[in-house]
Amino acid sequence: MISTAIRVARVGSAAELAAAVLMMLGYPGLMAAALVPSAPAFAAAAAVTYLADLYLHRKGSRLIGLLSKVRAGLSTRFLVRELLLILLLARLDLSQEPVFYAAIACFTVFFGLQAPHGALITLIDKRRQMPVVTRNVDLASRLAIPDAPPRLLLSRATVKMLHLDLAAVVGLLVCAFSDSGSGSVTVLPGYVGIAVTLGLGALYVLALVPHLRAKRLPPKAGKVLGTVSAWLREYRPQTVLYFSGSDDSAYQVNMWLETLEQMEARPLVILRERVILERMAPTSVPVICVPGGVHLMNMDLSMVRVALYCANVGKNIHLLRVPTMKHVFIGHGDSDKVASVNPFSKVYDEVWTAGRAGRDRYAIADVGIRDEDIVEVGRPQLAPILASDGIPTDPRGGAADGHCPTILYAPTWEGWDDSPGNTSLLLAGENIVRRLVEAEPPVRVVYKPHPFTGMRNAKAGAAHRRIIALIKKAAAQRAADSRFTADPAAQAQAKAELTRLKARLDGLSLAFDERADEAVTSRDGIVDLRKHQEAARLRAAWNEAYWRSFPSFEHRVVAGAEPRLYDCFNASEAMVSDISSVVSDFIASGKPYAVTDSAELGTEEFKRQNTAVRAAVILGNGAAELDQLLDAVRDPAGDPLAKDRKELKEYLLGPDEPTSLQRFDTAVADLALKAEARNVGLGSLAGAAVGGADGPPDDEAELAKGVTTA
Known part of the structure; x- marks a missing residue:
């Protein structure tokens, strides 16, 4: 029931x-x-x-x-x-x-x-x-698709x-x-x-x-597959991101798209479910969706040297069986969850983690992953998060030469069970927000709730609504406070700019025609690179205008997809949150943060169980410890946890230099060389068996295909 x-x-x-x-x-x-x-x-x-x-x-x-x-x-x-x-x-x-x-x-x-x-x-x-559905693959000049x-x-x-x-x-x-x-x-x-x-x-x-x-139907499967293989031989992808999953897991592949766009090796995305393609974010990277395992196994991927996997799923075996490429598990996040030490990871040639924490996690779990097979590459997705400059914020609030420090409250949702440790909303949320809006010297509160908040638990939804009411009331009181001065003209100008940018973004839509089926979207589905780059520029401009569209002291509820969570990170001096990937990502900023121990495990046990909170201010449900967080914001030089945060950041995410993207590119290049060396060995063996003293066949692609289907 x-x-x-x-x-x-x-x-x-x-x-x-x-x-x-x-x-x-x-x-x-x-x-x-x-x-x-x-x-x-x-x-x-x-x-x-x-x-x-x-x-x-x-x-x-x-x-x-x-x-x-x-x-x-x-x-x-x-x-x-x-x-x-x-x-x-x-x-x-x-x-x-x-x-x-x-x-x-x-x-x-x-x-x-x-x-x-x-x-x-x-x-x-x-x-x-279509037997395969594509994006950014030139089929229009090769196939007659009506x-x-x-x-x-x-x-x-x-x-x-x-x-x-x-x-x-x-x-x-x-x-x-x-x-x-x-x-x-x-x-x-x-x-x-x-x-x-x-x-x-x-x-x-x-x-x-x-x-x-x-004449009204696309070409038959054999011709389509042959055309796609011909395109692959021309494009010659070096690295493949392979993904299979349910319709609600598209975020796991979306988080890697910007990294693929920036990497040095020629990338390709291979998907296994059509529904993932439908939910995929716009990208300039070529994408091939191959629902059929037989079709995938007959596709010419002989030029690929590195295959990246961001989820452990059964369909991975269809690509793992290819010996001419090296296989790497990169995951879709780095945390203390059990999924981060899955024994299935033994099937890959290497496992890439963000930092030393991931390596130690596998060692402690003792699931059979060899230390020499682990490579620390950082988290390239966190590049948009700006690091703290360590400059204290003017606490006077509303002064012409300063503004209120901004504290982000980003609780997670209630989850699928009723564990009190899931979210701070139920027991601590109102206490946290009330203490922040009443803080002296004043601070600004930005509240960004999880999009699933209240979906399962009506009490969480009610707490969420009470927090919104509390923030709106505090915002109205602050607007009437003579200590705070706004610039209506500048804010009106920013709002007009937001409207203009939104109209340009809507007109620059990169989405495919909803009236087209998969055959037509495969034929016409090539993202305009100029539009793609322009959309990214407009989104950045929209975000900058958003934060100028209201006074710097105004409390704010940020709901919906925009501005994004990372944009809220960059607009804040500190954050309060719960155990989730939000905390792990915020650590990249180096800024002070607090995490609520809603289950009341106690500070030491809470830190023992959760690596990401070892440099956090730990809050009880009464949120009395918030003063420690606010002191760190107002006086960065006297912050007792600053050194701990720096060490934890490097432990979890690796060093700042070289950048994570550079380390990622280096890891891809090194592994590609290992794949080449192994393929030479495989070629010699195949040549000895097939060609005897005459050596291996001249056609390297044919050899690779032969090895793949062996």
Whole structure:
């Protein structure tokens, strides 16, 4: 029962739930109206069911799927409504009228049309599906891929087809209304509605047929795969980022895209699920999605020397079997979680960690990873985080030559269980924010909650809303405080700039046409590098303008995707958070930070269990220790944890010089040389076995293919 309640809570908004309830209540209403009989009541109930159904489909509500699971699917709902309309006509003594039998024939034929319609939609979708889907791969000049069928025909096709019964339903209801108390029946609207429904249904089916002709379909799998392999031999990728995962794990590959764009070796991304490609961030790196394992194993990757894996999943075996490249686990974060010492990591040639902490973690876990196979490369993704300059912030707040120190409060969400250590929101959140907004000398609070906050636990959602109210009240009080002075003209100018930049970003959208299918997006899916770089510049300008668009002393709630978490790091002098990757990333800034021990483990045990808090101010649920954090912000020279933070940063992330990207590039280059050396050895062995004294074959690519498929 509890799991069911959780699932219902996650299906969507309250409006969606209300629409679903109204729709399901509408069907008993239809039956009652048909039995009474009452044409007006039936029409009202029918309108409710139609409109609620349409609303849920337009919202893409998960409730639609749940209704199908309880045998109340879309086709069933339409059929029940039509049968109840037949019952209404019979109860109104129209069963002797020809229009009654025409209605029965209409709905019978109409539902008969659903089968060829559904079959055609399925065939078109299947035959236009590519064996591989690409981005930033030039297929347009190599393959003749025709345009997709009109989106009008394929988008929500089943919903559109079933709604064609509306003409017949309305026409027959007009007949029912005309019979109510008059003794005469107006049948013409019924016949017109029936003709429109059947005519449009037949036309819809016929309109789909031409799109199954050969010239309307992409080339067959063999030709597509051959073309992609030819492109690979021309592009000659040196490093592959390989990823497989569920639809909610796309962030794990997205976090590496900027690193790949900046690396020296020619990169390629290989994905295994189409849904990941759909959720992938825009990138200039070539991407190939290969859902089929056989297709992947037959793809020419003989020129690749290094394969990078950011998740331990079963499908990794399809690339791990290739001996001509070296395989590396790079993960999707560096933390004290058990996933960071997975014994599966033994299958890779090397495991790359951010710093010494990762190496020690494997040694302590004793899961079979050899120390010589671990390489410390830092975290290239943290490059946007600016390091602290150690200059104290003017504490006077509002002065023309200073501003309030900014303290970021970035709690994590409540998680899937009720452990008190998951989030500080429930027990400490209000205490933290109240102490910060009341601090003297004053500080500014920026509150950036986790996007999942309140999703599972209603109490966390309520605490979140109370914190927002507390911050807004404090902001209003500060705006009226004469100690703080704003510059309305400068802020108005910044807001106008935000609007202008947003419009330019929207016009520069790098997203692919929603009306195109995967064949067309593979053909046309080459990111304009100029637009890609311009979008990055505009986003940076937008972020800079955002922080100028309100006074530097104003408390702020930052919700949504923008500004990003790292931008909030850079705008803050210190942070309060919970045990999560947020803390590990903030350490790159070198700034003071506090972590809440909501489970009340005690300072020593809390630090023992969590490496990332060893240089933090540890807060109890009362948040009384916040003064230590604020003192460190106001007087960096007297900060007792400054040295500890510096040492912890190097321990977790490695040294500042050379940069993490340089270390990453060096590790790739070194491993590529090892792969080349091993391939020479493999070539010599193969040559001795195949060519005898004559040596190995001349065609290196053919040799590599032979070894790969051995």
